[in-house]
Amino acid sequence: PSAPKTQKDAASPSRKGDFEAVRKDIASILDQPDYDDGSIGPVLVRLAWHASGTYCAETKTGGSNGAGMRYEAEGGDPANAGLEHARRFLEPIKEKHPWITYADLWTLAGVVAVKEMGGPDVKWKPGRTDFVDDSKCPPRGRLPDGALAADHLRHIFYRMGFNDQEIVALAGAHSLGRCHSDRSGFEGPWSVTPTKFSTQYYKMVSPEPPSLTKFKWEKKVWEGPVQFKNEDLGEELMMLPTDMALIEDPKFSPWVKKYAEDREAFYDDFAKVFAKLIELGVERNDSYDSAPTFSKEAGDAK
Ligand code: ZEM
Known part of the structure; x- marks a missing residue:
């Protein structure tokens, strides 16, 4: 006889790699009647953009890999002011799907938001890794300043x-x-x-x-x-x-x-x-695992 579903089953994390489940959950939280114009879609698009827009092609630093905005070095950049709201809205999604990296979650959130707000399908590939500390955060000042030309x-x-x-x-x-x-x-x-x-x-x-x-x-x-x-x-x-x-x-x-x-x-x-933007600086790990792939001890895998 099938046992009744327990509390634990209901709360158990999703299957690793089930990005469709993550997409659905992101789509389900976009409408927020008390926030701005009623949707967090725009600020999620800005989160994906700022996570990626630090890339430097010459030095191959910055970009959407790493999710450096979790650290003060990058998250505290005045250019990123307000994006803590976007990150906080995504926290329950991360809790429900603990295997996804923040770097994947933030870029996927931007892609889902574009689509749900009536935009095009943007190709998105998983496999971004999260930094284990702030040593690889890009320097501040790499994002555009709207006051300039x-x-x-x-x-x-x-x-x-x-x-x-x-x-x-x-x-x-x-x-x-x-x-x-x-x-x-x-x-x-x-x-x-x-x-x-x-x-x-x-x-x-x-x-x-x-x-x-x-x-x-x-x-x-x-x-x-x-x-x-x-x-x-x-x-x-x-x-x-x-x-x-x-x-x-x-x-x-x-x-x-x-x-x-x-x-x-x-x-x-x-x-x-936008697909090109969110691929900048990606160091792929196809195990789709949020466990750190970088470690100081291991001498920082490239
Ligand atoms: Zn923005 N952007 N951006 N941008 N941006 C703001 C808001 C949003 C510039 C910029 O200075 C600003 C891109 C490019 C550039 C979005 C997406 C993208 C804001 C307002 C500023 C000042 C922030 C605030 O006060 O909350 C400049 C100078 C850019 C150079 C061209 C690119 C590229 C984007 C994505 C592809 C979005 C969606 C917002 C709205 C965020 C929100 O919270 O509503």
Whole structure:
């Protein structure tokens, strides 16, 4: 006779390598009525991006491997302010699936969030390992500063190995989410549908059809850092100086116009470039095990 399910069975961890179960559980926690615009999807996308965006192709350091944001050295970087919320929301998922590494969990969460918010399927491969201490955390200052301009964007993204088209495709993620003055100093959303993946960012920033803006972006008059505002759609939307740089720069702007007009091209290109982003710096361990594969004693396996 089959014994009744015990409490222990119900709470037992999922089968190692059952990433479908993890995907489902991530999807199930995205709606959070009391958080921002009702979804943690945007901040999870930003977590996956910041986990990956420290990569340096020349020195092969940084990137999504390691989950260094668990340590103050990386997690305490002012550029990562606010991402502790994203990590905390994912903690119950980690508890339920203890075999998954944080590095895999954070990148997968970004991929699931993009899809659930109406975006494309992004290819995701498991096998990232977690650092066992903070000795391999990348130096601070590798993430972009929204107060700067096109040359800065190129400096940061070329370092990771991206080209101009890829920079513009990645920036389309700013259809999602918002700025928080207590995190970055900037304030407000880029689009009127910040929990829906869309081409709206390009349609807002573009000055030509199919632009959604009738009037020009103007500097916001406030105490905070320089940002741009537009109220044509009935609510105040924002652009960072780096966002405006995309439409001002002659090599970036054709891509902004292309993606504003061609939803399919944007979805395809975003899927490719986001998949590339979350592969940066990955040192794969196909046992999919969260047990550390690095150890000081072992002389740090490469
Ligand atoms: Zn962002 N981003 N980003 N970004 N980003 C913010 C928020 C979000 C830049 C940037 O300075 C900022 C990419 C690229 C760049 C998202 C995704 C991606 C914020 C607001 C700032 C200031 C943070 C806050 O206050 O909470 C700059 C300069 C970038 C260079 C191009 C790329 C690439 C992204 C993913 C592919 C997302 C989803 C958010 C919204 C987060 C949230 O909490 O709502």
